Amino acid sequence: MKILYFAWLRAQLGMAEETISLPEDVNNLHDLIDWLRARSDVFYAAFSDMDVIRIAVDQEYVTENVPLKGVREIAFFPPVTGG
Amino acid sequence: MKILYFAWLRAQLGMAEETISLPEDVNNLHDLIDWLRARSDVFYAAFSDMDVIRIAVDQEYVTENVPLKGVREIAFFPPVTGG
Amino acid sequence: MVIVQEATFDTGTEIKHLTDRNTQIGAVVSFTGLVRDFNDGSAIQSLTLEHYPGMTEKELEKIETQALERWDLTESLIIHRYGKMDLGDPIVLVITASAHRKDAFEAAAFLMDWLKTKAPFWKLEENASGNQNWVSERSSDIDAAEEWE
Amino acid sequence: MVIVQEATFDTGTEIKHLTDRNTQIGAVVSFTGLVRDFNDGSAIQSLTLEHYPGMTEKELEKIETQALERWDLTESLIIHRYGKMDLGDPIVLVITASAHRKDAFEAAAFLMDWLKTKAPFWKLEENASGNQNWVSERSSDIDAAEEWE
Numbered sequence: 001m002k003i004l005y006f007a008w009l010r011a012q013l014g015m016a017e018e019t020i021s022l023p024e025d026v027n028n029l030h031d032l033i034d035w036l037r038a039r040s041d042v043f044y045a046a047f048s049d050m051d052v053i054r055i056a057v058d059q060e061y062v063t064e065n066v067p068l069k070g071v072r073e074i075a076f077f078p079p080v081t082g083g
Numbered sequence: 084m085k086i087l088y089f090a091w092l093r094a095q096l097g098m099a100e101e102t103i104s105l106p107e108d109v110n111n112l113h114d115l116i117d118w119l120r121a122r123s124d125v126f127y128a129a130f131s132d133m134d135v136i137r138i139a140v141d142q143e144y145v146t147e148n149v150p151l152k153g154v155r156e157i158a159f160f161p162p163v164t165g166g
Numbered sequence: 167m168v169i170v171q172e173a174t175f176d177t178g179t180e181i182k183h184l185t186d187r188n189t190q191i192g193a194v195v196s197f198t199g200l201v202r203d204f205n206d207g208s209a210i211q212s213l214t215l216e217h218y219p220g221m222t223e224k225e226l227e228k229i230e231t232q233a234l235e236r237w238d239l240t241e242s243l244i245i246h247r248y249g250k251m252d253l254g255d256p257i258v259l260v261i262t263a264s265a266h267r268k269d270a271f272e273a274a275a276f277l278m279d280w281l282k283t284k285a286p287f288w289k290l291e292e293n294a295s296g297n298q299n300w301v302s303e304r305s306s307d308i309d310a311a312e313e314w315e
Numbered sequence: 316m317v318i319v320q321e322a323t324f325d326t327g328t329e330i331k332h333l334t335d336r337n338t339q340i341g342a343v344v345s346f347t348g349l350v351r352d353f354n355d356g357s358a359i360q361s362l363t364l365e366h367y368p369g370m371t372e373k374e375l376e377k378i379e380t381q382a383l384e385r386w387d388l389t390e391s392l393i394i395h396r397y398g399k400m401d402l403g404d405p406i407v408l409v410i411t412a413s414a415h416r417k418d419a420f421e422a423a424a425f426l427m428d429w430l431k432t433k434a435p436f437w438k439l440e441e442n443a444s445g446n447q448n449w450v451s452e453r454s455s456d457i458d459a460a461e462e463w464e
Binding site for chain 4: 176177178179181182185186187188189190191192193194195196197198199200201202203204253254265267268270271274275278306310
């Protein structure tokens with residue numbers, strides 16, 4: 001599964017994109033966020049306030065917890081500021 | 084005093100502009116309209132329905148009766164349709 | 167600025183003149199009104215705009231002054247043509263520029279709505295058979311203008 | 316039509332391409348967003364727009380589809396740039412064309428309001444001293460977008 005990070009989240013994590021194999025016990029979006037937080041202090045800090053993070057699963061916004069089976073791409077990013 | 088007519092009013096009266104000397108008993112706008120109506124059947128017909136005529140006195144819209152003393156220019160025209 | 171002219175104009179050129187190199191502007195809205203081929207259902211060949219020279223400019227300036235008082239605008243421009251025009255020709259242009267898009271959008275819509283009911287212009291349509299028709303006032307235009315009162 | 320590109324664009328050229336010789340169009344509204352020198356009070360030297368290739372286009376197309384369902388539009392165009400831009404450069408363009416001005420005005424304002432809160436773009440400002448700042452979400456943008464729900 002591909003994970004993408006944008007804007008200050010990308011800058012803070014020092015990473016724009018990574019490909020991971022989902023651990024067996026990571027079944028849904030909330031599991032994934034917990035798993036990411038547990039990786040390092042940097043990840044823990046970046047995902048500390050989920051109010052300032054938007055999530056897209058296969059390029060569609062999601063606001064609820066969703067299962068990750070069959071998902072190819074997840075993106076985490078700050079609220080958008082284009083236009 | 085100059086009187087101007089625009090759009091279908093001009094076409095109907097066959098006149099874009101005229102200069103008149105106000106008769107002694109024509110003191111206000113209503114007097115003038117009555118005086119114009121009395122001129123001919125064409126004027127009578129043109130000024131029969133004042134709901135479809137707008138009036139500008141010295142290039143300012145007026146909707147009430149106003150005295151004509153000192154007025155230089157009166158215009159009669161249909162509701163505007165520009166833009 | 168208010169311009170009443172017989173000649174045509176180019177919207178892009180006017181936007182560029184008004185906004186070029188002004189780095190206070192974050193938002194530019196333009197409205198261009200064009201001669202279209204159907205009005206109230208009948209095919210139109212050409213359009214002639216009559217106006218009241220002198221009063222036209224005064225009314226447009228009053229309307230622009232209102233917009234500048236009500237919204238935070240860096241620039242504004244109204245161009246309105248008179249005379250004979252063909253299908254597809256531009257008739258009227260409103261441009262508003264502001265730091266913020268809400269001001270630019272609202273002021274442009276306001277300028278058009280007030281111009282439609284206050285500026286002394288009259289449209290004479292001519293169809294393919296040479297029949298002429300003075301365009302009637304629209305109640306929707308009156309309603310739109312009154313919403314800003 | 317939706318275009319996401321790094322290159323700059325010219326509003327006038329785009330208006331001409333979209334509307335030229337289409338005599339069904341009576342009203343054309345354009346919105347151009349420019350890089351301005353102050354955002355939240357601090358002087359800006361340049362702006363970099365980051366985006367999410369793939370999702371950006373999809374979101375813009377969804378927003379345009381919404382506009383075409385809600386208003387009677389003859390044409391519509393959204394251009395949004397990414398990459399580094401200087402002061403005064405155009406960032407975004409929305410053009411709407413319709414028989415009637417109300418549709419063109421409302422659809423253009425709607426497209427900008429939704430684009431601001433839904434299209435995955437992020438602004439990074441750089442000031443004269445080289446300091447970088449990720450622009451924050453504005454509550455006024457959220458409010459504006461919600462008014463169309």
